């Protein structure tokens with residue numbers, strides 16, 4: 001009992017900064033000297049790389065079908081909410097039922113009961129990644145003892161300074177409520193300006209991401225990727241939340257880089273972005289003109305096939 005309480009207290013202390021909870025004895029800092037930027041590559045290079053990869057995903061016929069999984073989910077939502085409106089049910093009840101129907105649809109697609117062979121299409125997208133970027137990555141068992149899952153380069157070689165992965169999840173401004181989502185949640189990433197990204201693909205976090213994405217849909221076109229909530233990703237880059245912290249044996253080979261997706265980002269490619277705002281509006285701007293925070297993992301050196309990705313959960317930028 002005492003041991004259980006002590007474990008709970010240990011998790012409680014660190015739950016808002018879960019990366020600090022790991023491996024305290026072996027922790028290593030990524031230190032960015034005064035005057036230098038935290039950015040490993042420029043924003044222009046980062047955006048160019050993402051756009052190039054997303055364009056390739058989009059241009060392959062079968063991949064369009066795969067990205068249509070999002071579309072199917074949204075369409076089901078529209079038909080359902082139309083019916084609900086006709087029945088003149090309360091708004092709250094609409095939302096709940098609509099959500100449940102969408103979840104059922106989503107799960108059946110994932111279980112492959114729908115006519116979409118997502119396993120084959122996921123593998124194809126990995127091949128596109130290899131062709132366009134020269135490497136592919138996948139979530140695998142970590143090399144670390146008790147490290148759970150990690151992310152490995154499963155094909156090709158990652159050059160230095162490449163966008164390797166994206167950190168998916170719901171974006172919370174520093175003043176937005178994240179308490180319940182944060183309990184026992186080791187996937188909450190804290191940006192330098194205090195913005196949080198909840199990359200947990202299970203439980204309440206999953207429900208919040210889904211409902212936020214449905215809320216923000218513009219017309220019938222999907223604007224966010226939902227498939228990172230499953231093991232069959234439209235965008236194979238969206239596994240950044242599974243990258244483990246570096247250790248003495250495995251020094252960091254990737255670093256987090258924060259980036260803003262602005263209005264200039266091609267609308268047709270937004271369906272590959274694995275992030276959504278928790279709130280529909282910010283303090284200053286309307287949703288349609290609001291930037292979207294994206295966190296990318298950038299390689300710090302060449303990374304060979306078979307190597308696991310390791311980041312630094314502790315980054316200090318000296319001011």
Ligand SMILES: C[S@@+](CC[C@H](N)C(=O)[O-])C[C@H]1O[C@@H](n2cnc3c(N)ncnc32)[C@H](O)[C@@H]1O
Nearest residue numbers: 022023147148149186187241242243244245246
């Ligand atoms: C963001 S998650 C990374 C994915 C995680 N490995 C999993 O399977 O879900 C962070 C958690 O991974 C584990 N982890 C990360 N780096 C580690 C390390 N160097 N040694 C041991 N465990 C680590 C810890 O349990 C930590 O709370």
